[in-house]
Amino acid sequence: MADSALQFRDDDFDGALPPEGYYAAVIERSRFHTSRQGNTTLQVVCEIEGVDDRVADYFVLSGASERGRTVSRRRLIELYHACGFSPKTGDPIRPEDLCGCRVEVQLGHETYEGKQRLRVLGYRALS
Numbered sequence: 001m002a003d004s005a006l007q008f009r010d011d012d013f014d015g016a017l018p019p020e021g022y023y024a025a026v027i028e029r030s031r032f033h034t035s036r037q038g039n040t041t042l043q044v045v046c047e048i049e050g051v052d053d054r055v056a057d058y059f060v061l062s063g064a065s066e067r068g069r070t071v072s073r074r075r076l077i078e079l080y081h082a083c084g085f086s087p088k089t090g091d092p093i094r095p096e097d098l099c100g101c102r103v104e105v106q107l108g109h110e111t112y113e114g115k116q117r118l119r120v121l122g123y124r125a126l127s
Contacts, residue, residue, distance in 0.1 A: 017109055017116055024049040024126060025105040027083075030095035032061075039063030042076065042095060046105050046120070055107065057120040061093070075122070079103070082123040102126050 025046040033043040040062040047054050059079075060072040080087050083101035087093075106122040 017118055018048070018051045018053065018107065020108050022104045022106050022124070023051060025055075025103055027098045027101045027103065028054065030098040032095060033058070035060070035063075037063060042093060044079065044095075044098060046103075048105065048107070053118065055105065055118045055120055079123045082125045084125065 025048050027044055028047045029043070029045040031043055033041050035041050035058070039060050042059040042061060044057045044059070045054055046057070057079075058072075059076045060068055062069070064072075076093070077087065079098070082103040083098060085097065104124045104126050105120055106124070108119045108121045109116055110119040111117075
């Protein structure tokens with residue numbers, strides 16, 4: 001008798017993304033990362049509840065354009081607020097503070113290298 005775990009299933013070929021919108025999520029991992037362009041970023045990986053999927057988000061902290069860094073840091077403040085933190089000027093960015101936080105993640109769709117994928121558009125406190 002064949003083990004069904006060792007066989008392809010119909011839903012393996014589906015490839016459908018969940019609809020755009022807000023989803024409850026848990027921050028599974030958060031760490032500093034160096035991008036391919038050499039920029040220091042904060043990588044945050046969220047496990048999306050009820051969808052059985054994960055999505056990564058990157059906050060550019062150095063390098064890139066000034067505008068890019070500004071937008072990225074504003075989004076990071078939004079994430080910290082969604083997690084219940086109130087960072088102040090001079091406070092360190094500590095990836096470990098975010099791990100395990102439950103938030104609502106706004107997901108959208110984008111095309112990257114010819115394929116559809118999920119993209120984080122924003123964060124808010126879990127209601």
